Amino acid sequence: MSRNKEKAQSLLNLYYAQKGPQIPTRRPRSTENVKSVTDAELFRKMCIQDIDKSLMKINNPLINEYEIRDLNSKLNKLFREKRAWEHRIKDLGGPDYLQFITNSNETIIKGCRYFGRAKELPDVQELLKLSREEKAENTQNFRRKKNRDESRKQLNLLQLDAGYYGLLDEDQSSQQRIGNGVLGIPSEEELLDEVKSTLGDKSLPTPIITRQELKHSLNPATPGSNRDDDIIKYERAVTRAASRRCETEAKPTITIPTEDFIADKSAVDKKVEKMIVAHKKKELLEKLGDI
Template sequence: MARNEEKAQSLLNRWTSMKQDFADTFKNRRPYLASQCDNLKEAERWRRQIIREISKKVADIQNGACCSLYLLLSSFMLTWLLPAGSSEHVIRDLNDEINKRIREKRHWERRIVQLGGPDYSKSQPQAYDADGTPVSSVGGYKYFGAAKNLPGVRELFQTEEIEPRKRTRQDMYKHIEPDYYGFRDDEDEQQLKDEEEAENRLRQRAIDGWNTAEAKRKAQVAELQKGIPTA
């Protein structure tokens, strides 16, 4: 009877130990959703863990070889066993993983703010590659290291030289305002003043011309009258 009790106690101890190990495994595993964490210190720890993962993956992709045995075999030894373009897929997958971790880090940073912690998003520096150039991004998706040289990606960052298009009549009409047609000329005081001065000059010139012509006509009439004998 005592033997059976010892067996039962031993089995219970093993079950309790296994249950504790199972609980510790999940306790040390990062929650799938940041909202599942209610402890600020834990949230800070998970954020630091994600940053370490991002740093490692960025270092791998910037090395070009990605520190991957799969890539090593693809590039040098067993290319006949691996599909064509496998190295490109590895780089793309690694770049996708980095962007996934960056999004996850943002979730944890928002959760930290909700738990009363600091707002890390306001103090984040500009991200740079190993060569000192800013990390390229398209629509919020970032490309690191060797990923920027992948087929189809390189063309996204090439600025094509576009020849200046000749202006059409429609383009010129787009920039025409009512002032062009003189619709607001009567509202411009300076223009009204200039027009009045120009009008006075033209009027005076016309008067002077008429007076000169009239004086000449009278002189001619006087000359003709001198040559006519009086009765």
């Protein structure tokens, strides 16, 4: 009898054959190959056991820097694998492990976790310092933006008058604040009365159109009318009326030249004629001299 047949007929092998498939000791590469929740939970449990062993090793003070880096990269892979098994368990209808947050002794910098003694490495210390500075700067910028938005909202709530922008005297702006009780912008009628009182008897150069007059002149209730077109037509009509008024008030005067001006012009013409004749004579003499 051969050796393989003896192994197959041993009691231990016969026991395992009757018992059924054994518990797998290696996890599959892809989580999609697992179709049952029980197997997925078993593989997740195996990942957790490997993570516990690696965490105990990385905190050992006797290991060197290279072993620390290898263990840290191995722990990152195990955590990613555990996360993949948790997603697979949820997809298969099992318990949702993703909602539970595990408080492990880790520090995450730009997507990479650092455990135990890996945080004491010099390059990791520099990364930690840069991340703290960046976090503090982001917090400060967020607070500045928040304060700026709050101040803008407060300014929008206030009703700022002309005195706030320095358009009125101090006495007038203070009286206006006291009289109104709040910061208010003067109305069109008040501004028009102030302009008329300042000019006195002088007439305004162009007629001032208030908002009420413009509203009465337009007819927005008419169906099919466009408000923008009406405003443009009204402005053109006002411009034409102002231009006609200017033409009638200041007509151009036509000046007729006097006899002295005509006499001076005839004298100038005679001088020019004499100069032309002299120039022609000179040209003829030069031509005759050449012959």
